[in-house]
Amino acid sequence: MDNNDKILVIDDELAPRESIRMVLKDHYHVLTASGAGEGLDIMSRDPVDLVVMDIKMPKMDGITALQQIKSTHPDTEVILLTAYASLETARDAIRFGAFDYLIKPFDKDDVIMIVEKGLEKRRTNAGLRLERDTLLDKTSRLESQINEARSNIMNYYDGTVKALIYTIDAKDHYTFNHSNRVAELASAMAKVIGVPQTTIKGLEHAASIHDIGKIGIDESILRKKGRLSPEEYEEVKNHPAIGARIVKSVPFLEDAVPVILYHHERFDGNGYPEGFRSTQIPLTARIVLVADAIDAMMSDRPYRKALPIEQVMSELKNNSGTQFDPVITSLVLNGDVPLQ
Numbered sequence: 637m638d639n640n641d642k643i644l645v646i647d648d649e650l651a652p653r654e655s656i657r658m659v660l661k662d663h664y665h666v667l668t669a670s671g672a673g674e675g676l677d678i679m680s681r682d683p684v685d686l687v688v689m690d691i692k693m694p695k696m697d698g699i700t701a702l703q704q705i706k707s708t709h710p711d712t713e714v715i716l717l718t719a720y721a722s723l724e725t726a727r728d729a730i731r732f733g734a735f736d737y738l739i740k741p742f743d744k745d746d747v748i749m750i751v752e753k754g755l756e757k758r759r760t761n762a763g764l765r766l767e768r769d770t771l772l773d774k775t776s777r778l779e780s781q782i783n784e785a786r787s788n789i790m791n792y793y794d795g796t797v798k799a800l801i802y803t804i805d806a807k808d809h810y811t812f813n814h815s816n817r818v819a820e821l822a823s824a825m826a827k828v829i830g831v832p833q834t835t836i837k838g839l840e841h842a843a844s845i846h847d848i849g850k851i852g853i854d855e856s857i858l859r860k861k862g863r864l865s866p867e868e869y870e871e872v873k874n875h876p877a878i879g880a881r882i883v884k885s886v887p888f889l890e891d892a893v894p895v896i897l898y899h900h901e902r903f904d905g906n907g908y909p910e911g912f913r914s915t916q917i918p919l920t921a922r923i924v925l926v927a928d929a930i931d932a933m934m935s936d937r938p939y940r941k942a943l944p945i946e947q948v949m950s951e952l953k954n955n956s957g958t959q960f961d962p963v964i965t966s967l968v969l970n971g972d973v974p975l976q
């Protein structure tokens with residue numbers, strides 16, 4: 637028993653109220669009230685651990701008071717006193733959340749036993765609640781640590797991708813803004829098609845560095861203003877395989893490998909390096925091919941000025957189903973993905 641446990645005895649009749657107080661006062665801190673209103677008043681100022689309360693009281697009866705106590709002090713246990721052990725009142729008492737009931741006239745030992753059991757339950761509940769609160773607190777701290785770690789990882793990823801873009805840019809100045817625009821356009825297309833959000837971040841990374849293999853191509857070829865000779869063109873065609881080899885060793889970029897390797901495959905099978913056609917080519921690579929071509933047409937190049945938007949549209953239309961996946965070009969041609 638714990639003398640710090642606080643018990644409130646509510647009974648409009650002095651005799652039973654006092655006799656319960658006398659039974660409990662040596663073991664617990666006991667308060668008394670002569671009616672439910674007064675009892676609730678005491679509890680609002682000074683919460684108690686357990687209430688022993690008569691069922692039959694004028695003004696507010698014990699069942700009504702029990703419901704109020706359970707709504708305002710759900711952890712306080714309530715034991716009801718009844719002069720008649722009617723099954724109905726007992727059932728009501730339990731249904732509305734009473735811990736148990738005592739039948740008048742009561743036995744001293746029974747009172748102590750039931751009160752102690754009620755307090756035991758209260759302590760167990762309080763312990764469980766504390767445990768639950770501690771767990772919730774730990775969970776929420778873990779969640780925020782995980783979120784922070786995830787955001788740090790995403791920042792590292794973005795930083796790594798940016799470093800790779802700068803690496804290509806050092807060799808081919810046209811690339812930096814081009815990489816970002818291809819990523820934006822590919823991402824917009826993927827969203828309209830319904831590619832899952834979790835795949836889109838990876839696609840943006842892949843689109844940004846789809847030409848990473850160009851760092852393995854001779855600078856004089858990359859910067860050449862005139863037409864490439866057949867030999868030079870053959871060398872340029874190695875850049876998807878070189879890029880895939882570079883990125884293969886970076887675990888978070890594994891989804892970028894097929895994009896890099898197949899971003900020059902044509903829908904009709906006349907592309908490189910494998911000559912894959914239609915859906916043999918991964919969807920992400922088909923998206924990047926169209927986004928890459930659009931941005932290339934819309935940019936100034938060493939050998940020509942940017943094409944007007946009408947010409948870009950007609951190129952897309954003319955090469956739909958041959959060079960490009962018609963489903964993807966239709967996103968732009970239908971205006972679902974606008975070109976700025």
Ligand SMILES: [Fe+2]
Pocket residue numbers: 846847875899900
């Ligand atoms: Fe390329």
